[in-house]
Amino acid sequence: MPVMMNIQTPLFEGQLICLAPIDHAKDPEFESQWTHDAEFMRMLNTEPMRPLSPVQVKKKYEAIEKDIEESKNLFYFTIRARLDDRLLGFTRLYWIEWTNGAGMLQLGIGNPADRGHGFGSEALRLLLRYAFTELKLHRLGATIPEYNSVARHLFAKAGFVEEVRRRQAINRDGQRWDLIHVGILREEWLARLA
């Protein structure tokens, strides 16, 4: 089945959320709070959790936009509520290998009260459509710590399958966990739309 889209199809708008650019004035304060949430930071990636002040977040945003400009293989979006444009989280496509059509994806909903409302699922749906139709990628991957069952469920629901298990690659609180790589191919994404 062809993807039913035309020039009027809004790429960045869902029912609950929209994908939007960074708001350099307002966002740093919110993201700074998220970086103080150890659980969130440990779910998101494997790096040691480290809180950032609003000024540091601002610098990070500037570095991201510089990277976008120079590397041409990164797309970064904030996730905002349709209702009031409130910042909910962020998502990015990174390490895009243009000649191979392969890319990586990451997504986070920052405030615990905003989780479980379907914001992440919808953002993921929009991002997959963007990656496969607008960017014409062939495959997408994501890495998820074994202990992040919410993300594993979210990605599985969107059609990602487990591809790699880096055994014991994570050490948290004296315990070893695997780092799981999940992936989805273009044709798998298309088949699910049918």
Place this chain on the structure above:
Amino acid sequence: MNNELLTGDLVRLTAEDPQIVAETFSRWGRDSEYWRLLAADPARLHSARATREWLEKEMDNQRSSLYLFSICTLEDDSLVGQIGLDGVVWSHGESFVGVSLGERQNWGKGYGTDAMRILLHYAFSELNLQRVSLTVFEYNSRAIRSYEKVGFKVEGRVRQFLNRDGRRWDMIFMGILREEWHNHALKDVEQ
């Protein structure tokens, strides 16, 4: 103590001047197959000067996470390859490893396997890592055999990652844990 930490049966690992490393990388890269076995981005040519700049920047950026060695033969001390831990993550005790042998007459002689044995020993008993990872393209069966020989196990496949010569190829992830390396090294001694 072990003064032979960086010496194997066929090769030893050394530190060469960036200029020499850059010149060899630049020369080896003129063989497109070398590049396509090594990297996922399009094969292209790099001058020694550009390579040196890239190398010095990498060494600067990754001061505490990049361990790059040149591979020299014990027979006549000629420089045949490069091997390195790239991106050591100290908090989890993990690193990726990459190895390449530049000239075709040096392929298939066991230099890479020997260099990898030395490097694993260094990674586990000097850096005290918990695991070492690598990625290899599905069409590089010579490398896969070599990695299996030193104890790496396949941990999964990034499906259809590469698009080359009109078809799709997987990128294979391999890994070796500290305990596995230890058991494997013991077995080697017994044999």
